[in-house]
Amino acid sequence: MDAALKLVEPLAQPPEVEPPAATSPAARPMSAPHDLNKLSRWLALNRGRVRAFLIGAVSLGLFLLVWHLLTVNRLSFHVRFVNVPSPAMVFASLTKVGQDAKFLAHVYLSLRRIFIGFALAAVVAVPLGLVMGRFRLVREIVFPVSEFLRPIPAIAWVPMSIMLWPTNEESIIFITFLGSFFPILLNTLHGMGMVDPVLVRAAQCLGAREAAIFREVYFPSSLPHIFTGLTVGMGVAWVSLIAAEMISGQFGIGYFTWEAYSLVQYPDIALGMICIGVLGLASSAVIRGIGRMVMPWGRK
Amino acid sequence: MSRNLARALGAVALALLSVGASRAQTVVTIGIGTQDTTTNTVTAGTIVRQLHLFEKYLPTDGKYANVKFELEWNNFTSGPPVTNGMMANKLQFGMMGDYPLIVNGFTFQSNPESKTRLIAVAAYNRFGSGNGIVVHKDSPYFELSDLKGKLVSVPFGSAAHGMVLKAMQDRGWPADYFQLVSQTPEVGSTNLQERKIDAHADFVPFAELLPFRGFARKIFDGVETNLPTFHGVVVRTDFAEKYPEVVVAYIKALIAANEWYRADPKLASEKIEQWTGINKEVAYIFLGPGGNMTTDPTIKPMLTDAAAQDAKVLQNLGRMKEFDVGKWVDDSFVRTAFAEQKLDYDGQLKSLANYEVAGEDTFCKKPIADPRAAGEVWVDGEGIAPFSSAACTLGAYSSLKAKGKKINVAYVFDTARGIKLFADQAYYAVGSDKTAIAPFLLKKDAEAYAAKNGGRVLGFEDAVKAAISGG
Numbered sequence: 117m118d119a120a121l122k123l124v125e126p127l128a129q130p131p132e133v134e135p136p137a138a139t140s141p142a143a144r145p146m147s148a149p150h151d152l153n154k155l156s157r158w159l160a161l162n163r164g165r166v167r168a169f170l171i172g173a174v175s176l177g178l179f180l181l182v183w184h185l186l187t188v189n190r191l192s193f194h195v196r197f198v199n200v201p202s203p204a205m206v207f208a209s210l211t212k213v214g215q216d217a218k219f220l221a222h223v224y225l226s227l228r229r230i231f232i233g234f235a236l237a238a239v240v241a242v243p244l245g246l247v248m249g250r251f252r253l254v255r256e257i258v259f260p261v262s263e264f265l266r267p268i269p270a271i272a273w274v275p276m277s278i279m280l281w282p283t284n285e286e287s288i289i290f291i292t293f294l295g296s297f298f299p300i301l302l303n304t305l306h307g308m309g310m311v312d313p314v315l316v317r318a319a320q321c322l323g324a325r326e327a328a329i330f331r332e333v334y335f336p337s338s339l340p341h342i343f344t345g346l347t348v349g350m351g352v353a354w355v356s357l358i359a360a361e362m363i364s365g366q367f368g369i370g371y372f373t374w375e376a377y378s379l380v381q382y383p384d385i386a387l388g389m390i391c392i393g394v395l396g397l398a399s400s401a402v403i404r405g406i407g408r409m410v411m412p413w414g415r416k
Numbered sequence: 417m418s419r420n421l422a423r424a425l426g427a428v429a430l431a432l433l434s435v436g437a438s439r440a441q442t443v444v445t446i447g448i449g450t451q452d453t454t455t456n457t458v459t460a461g462t463i464v465r466q467l468h469l470f471e472k473y474l475p476t477d478g479k480y481a482n483v484k485f486e487l488e489w490n491n492f493t494s495g496p497p498v499t500n501g502m503m504a505n506k507l508q509f510g511m512m513g514d515y516p517l518i519v520n521g522f523t524f525q526s527n528p529e530s531k532t533r534l535i536a537v538a539a540y541n542r543f544g545s546g547n548g549i550v551v552h553k554d555s556p557y558f559e560l561s562d563l564k565g566k567l568v569s570v571p572f573g574s575a576a577h578g579m580v581l582k583a584m585q586d587r588g589w590p591a592d593y594f595q596l597v598s599q600t601p602e603v604g605s606t607n608l609q610e611r612k613i614d615a616h617a618d619f620v621p622f623a624e625l626l627p628f629r630g631f632a633r634k635i636f637d638g639v640e641t642n643l644p645t646f647h648g649v650v651v652r653t654d655f656a657e658k659y660p661e662v663v664v665a666y667i668k669a670l671i672a673a674n675e676w677y678r679a680d681p682k683l684a685s686e687k688i689e690q691w692t693g694i695n696k697e698v699a700y701i702f703l704g705p706g707g708n709m710t711t712d713p714t715i716k717p718m719l720t721d722a723a724a725q726d727a728k729v730l731q732n733l734g735r736m737k738e739f740d741v742g743k744w745v746d747d748s749f750v751r752t753a754f755a756e757q758k759l760d761y762d763g764q765l766k767s768l769a770n771y772e773v774a775g776e777d778t779f780c781k782k783p784i785a786d787p788r789a790a791g792e793v794w795v796d797g798e799g800i801a802p803f804s805s806a807a808c809t810l811g812a813y814s815s816l817k818a819k820g821k822k823i824n825v826a827y828v829f830d831t832a833r834g835i836k837l838f839a840d841q842a843y844y845a846v847g848s849d850k851t852a853i854a855p856f857l858l859k860k861d862a863e864a865y866a867a868k869n870g871g872r873v874l875g876f877e878d879a880v881k882a883a884i885s886g887g
Contacts, residue, residue, distance in 0.1 A: 190528060199503050199527055278606045363607075365569050365597035375598055378496045379573040379735055380503075380523045 201383040206390065209383040219372070223391065226357060226369040229285075230399065233292030234353050241300035241349075242342055248301075249308020250334065266298040270356035278363060288360040288368070295356030296349030303345025307338025343407035347400050354396040369395070446655075446662065447488045447507035449498035452692040453601075455621040455702050456546060456647045456709045457511045459673040460538035462691050463684075465489045467676065469669035475661040485662070493601065494571060499523055502532065508655040509666060511538055513575035513619055513647050514719075518727050520650055521744040522736050530654035533746035536667050539702075539709040540646035540719055542768055544638035545835050546708055547579040547645055548623025551615045552608055553633045558859045560587075560636050563594055566614035569607060572598035573735075575645050576619045578726050581733075582641040608632060620647075620709070625698050627841050628825075634841065637857055639833050644722040648715075651749075660749065667713060667753035674711040677703055678771055682800050697794060697825040701836050704800075706787050706829065708836055710770040714754075714761060715747045718768075777804040779812035788834045796822040806831075807853040809839065810883035828855040831865065844879035847871035853879055 159166065180203055185191075187202035213219040248255040270291050277287040311334055319329050361370030373388030448470075450461030464470050465487075474485050490507060492498050495516025501507040503523065510532075512520065517534060524532045549568070551557045557566070560583060570577050577598075584593055594615075599607060604616040609631050616626070617636075626632035638645055649670070656663045677684040681704040685696040692699075702709040723741045730736040754761035772787035784790050784804045791809025794800045795816060803809040806828045813826050826839035831854040842855040843862035847869045856862035862873045874882060 196504070198529055274603060275606045278603070278612065279610055284607075284612055362600065362603055365599040365603070371598075375572055377500075378494070378571065378598065378600075380496050380499050380519050381735075 199382065201386050205383040206386045209381075209387050213384075213387070222367055222369045222372045223395070225364075225367045226361070227395065227399075229288050229360070229368065230292055230350075230353050230357065230395075233289045234296045234350055234399075236289070237293045237296040237300055237349060237353075238346060241297050241345075242304050245301045245304025245342075245345075246308060246330070246334065246338070249305050249311075249338070250330070255305070262298060262301060265294075266302075269359070270295055271359035271362075274359055274363060277360075284363050287363050291356050291360035291363075292353045296353040299348040299352055300342070300345040303341045303348065304338060307341025307345075308334060310341065311337045339411050343403065343411070346403050346407070350400050350403050351396060354392055354399070357392065441482050441484055443484045443486055444659070444662075445486045445488060446509070447490065447501065449490050449492060449501050449507040449510040451493065451495070451498070451511060452491045453493055453621070453694055454513070454619065454647065455688070455692070455694055455699050456539040456711075458688055458692065458699070459677055459703070459711050460511045460536070460647075460649050460670050461489075461491075462688065463673040463676060464666075464669045466687070466691055467673070469672045469676075470666055472672070473665035473668040475665060480661065494574065495520070496573065502650070502652060503527060505529070505652070508652050509649060510651075511647060511649045514645055514723055514726050515573055515575050515578045515730070517648055517650060518723060518730060518739065518741070519573060519736070521741075522727075522730075522739045524652075525739070530652045532650040532744070533653055533656065534648050534715065534723075534744055535651050535656070535663060535746055536649045536670060536713040536750045537715055537719060538647040538649060538670070538713075539711045540644060540716070541638070541708055541710065542644045542718060543833070543835075544579060544582075544641045544643045544645045545833075546620045546623075546702070547576040547617070547638035548634050549580070549615050549617040549636035550608065550623055550626050550632040550634050552611050553627075553631055555611070555614065555633075557615065557635055562635075563615050566594060567597065567612075568594040568615045568617060569597045569599035569604045569613045570617035571600050571604070571619070574619050575647075576617045576638075578729060579638045579641055579643075579645070580617050581729050582643050583636065585729075586641065620702060621694055621698050624701050624708075624838070625694065628695060628698050628838060634857065637833070637835060639835050643725065644718055646719045646722070648719075656746075656749070660752075663749045664753045664756065667750050668757060670713055671753065671757060671759070674713070677711065681705060682794075697838075700794070700800075701827065701838070704792075704836075705771050705773045706790070706836055707770065710768075712764065712767075713750050714765045715745055715750065716765060716768075720745050773802050775802045777802060777808055779815065780804050780808035788829045789831070791826065791828040791839065793826045794824040796824050805853075806844070806855045807883050810853065810880045813839070814880050814884050830857045830861075831855060832861050833857065840876040842876065844874045844876070844882075845869065845871050846874050846879060846882045853883060855879075 184203050186197040187200050190198045192198055244258065248258055273291050273294060277290050278284070281287045281290055315333050315337070316329060319333050324332065357368070358370035358373055361368035362374055364371050369388055369391050373385055373392070376384035376388060448461065448465075450465065451457045452462050470487060471485075474480075490501060495512030496519070498507060498510040498512055499516065499520040502510050502520070510520065521532055521534070524530065549560070551563075557563055568580070570580050580594075580596065584591070597613075599613070599616070601618050601622050604613065604618060605622065605626060607613045608616045608626065615635070616622075616632075623634050623637070627634050649666075651663055681700060685700040685704065688694060688699040689696040701707060703711060720741055727736065727739050727741055731739075751761050754764070773790045773792060774784055774787065776783055778801060780803065782804050784802055789805055791803045791806055792800050793803065793809060793813050793816060798821070801812070803812050809826060809828055813823060816823060828837050828839045828842055829835065830837055830842075831845075835857065837855060837857055839855070842857065843859050845854040845856065845862045845866040847866070848871065854862070854865055856865065859873065865871075866873050
């Protein structure tokens with residue numbers, strides 16, 4: 117495990133998040149505003165994406181506006197917004213924490229933990245799922261155990277995880293690992309179940325060996341499901357984060373949220389929630405981006 | 417589903433009543449946030465719930481003739497979730513330690529619907545005992561300064577956090593003297609057991625519970641900060657203004673719970689173990705005679721002064737802005753409850769007395785003269801016997817054991833600080849006169865005493881041997 121952790125360590129270094137795919141091409145025509153022709157051609161080509169981006173921005177803006185109106189007027193109609201912090205209050209606490217480097221350290225450490233835990237889960241769960249899908253005996257052995265462990269929530273793992281691993285960092289990574297492991301495994305398995313048996317028989321008829329069938333038939337046809345699993349797994353990894361970072365007692369965006377809870381500071385709690393949301397969104401976008409690169413045939 | 421329906425119906429019925437349009441029976445739901453595992457709140461929560469004491473005192477006549485009360489008890493392991501529930505108006509009553517109480521009062525300052533008021537005290541220790549710092553039993557740390565630069569965890573925002581900050585302030589230590597991290601009791605306990613942290617500071621009952629469970633040793637007791645600590649009850653003002661009689665009834669139930677515990681501490685401790693999972697021997701060290709917590713609902717000026725100091729600590733940390741403790745305290749309900757029960761509030765307010773170990777020492781054959789020099793032995797299945805001194809306690813322990821009795825636990829008192837200790841965790845200064853055995857919590861206190869009186873320091877087993885050979 118230690119060795120494996122070290123292996124992925126260098127990968128964990130770059131904490132920067134790739135900008136969402138929709139905005140990066142938008143930057144290019146801006147650098148050459150004189151070329152109107154090019155711009156209009158680009159617009160015509162990417163109309164769908166520009167539209168999605170604009171609608172997305174408007175919808176987010178509306179969300180903020182509704183949130184603002186509900187909380188500023190302290191509305192209460194069965195659902196009560198009386199004590200829910202307003203966007204301005206959350207922004208104020210963002211500017212407050214943004215001034216010291218500690219908050220960035222929280223974010224950096226959380227990203228690192230998510231990345232290592234998730235990468236380990238992907239490295240273990242994808243091959244295991246493939247093997248389970250191909251060989252019934254392996255599936256019959258592993259499936260009951262994984263189905264039994266899967267419903268156990270991350271927070272319940274906290275005490276066991278502390279006892280299992282020699283350092284707290286490993287305990288935390290273990291919990292994020294568990295969070296993403298099961299969705300990836302199940303989706304891979306599901307993908308293997310969806311492989312068209314006709315294709316497999318055809319490959320066999322053409323004399324393909326087991327390894328070749330795996331490489332050329334099973335793996336590519338289950339890739340879309342694997343990537344669904346990876347996206348879902350990434351989301352669950354963030355869900356597990358608060359539970360996991362209760363252990364650390366010092367750093368991480370989950371810990372930041374937890375500490376705000378123990379001091380009953382509602383704006384900081386909301387800030388932590390939003391941060392986790394944004395980081396989760398960004399990391400899922402990265403996975404989807406990789407998915408598009410790996411599966412060019414899947415692009416519309 | 418049906419509860420929600422009942423609540424909705426209750427709300428409708430209440431609305432009707434308030435315009436005087438209905439004489440139908442109304443349902444008032446009262447939410448109470450307890451901390452079952454925090455042993456010094458059990459007389460305000462767990463016992464009241466289990467013995468149905470609140471129901472007993474709820475008003476039934478006058479404007480309450482057509483009111484049906486529904487009690488909703490919610491249990492938490494710390495104060496902040498209780499505050500959260502109270503903010504959401506799911507809970508009207510809540511109980512917690514001094515620091516969470518202040519955070520509670522401060523948080524409600526910005527709530528336009530309601531504020532909270534401190535209406536009664538569950539239990540207190542005038543010197544700050546109850547909070548403590550424990551280390552792993554095999555670790556080389558014996559006093560606070562041994563932990564310099566070490567990893568110490570404490571639940572932030574708790575009474576124990578306050579104790580740590582006060583201890584550091586008293587000694588003039590910088591903020592980075594320890595590597596202080598925030599961990600909940602659950603997480604901190606497991607981490608300490610696995611030795612991932614060097615020490616864990618916590619509130620009642622963990623500083624006694626973890627040593628009792630056999631893997632930890634207490635090296636600092638809150639008593640050394642000399643700042644009172646307490647747990648209390650807060651109520652939402654919108655509820656209290658509407659139903660003041662209910663608040664008074666709640667305090668009457670609390671008084672009854674205190675009396676019930678003191679009437680038979682052994683039985684009560686066994687019940688608490690059954691209800692909360694905290695070992696009876698641990699509950700007894702806090703709430704039993706001469707215990708480390710005094711159950712007393714009166715709001716003493718000493719405690720509100722301490723709360724004001726706590727508020728300053730939180731302000732200095734930048735966790736809180738202005739907060740007026742005086743305005744937040746409201747003793748009118750507890751005064752009414754005392755008056756209606758024909759009890760003397762002002763007399764009790766001045767008294768700092770706990771109930772003490774008393775009776776006849778059957779081993780040394782003499783009555784107990786100085787309760788804070790005495791001791792007790794809990795024989796499994798038989799009961800708790802008092803003894804007049806530490807030497808008599810250890811002697812009795814050995815003789816009971818020789819008779820083949822199973823001993824649950826033995827208690828002695830710290831010679832310097834008067835706090836109750838588990839006998840097997842204490843250090844003993846034994847002089848040339850072996851009948852004088854002085855127990856201490858801290859090794860350094862025992863060593864200082866032994867040096868002054870020409871004795872030596874022994875662990876529990878050796879002290880028992882010394883007690884027999886001397887007797």
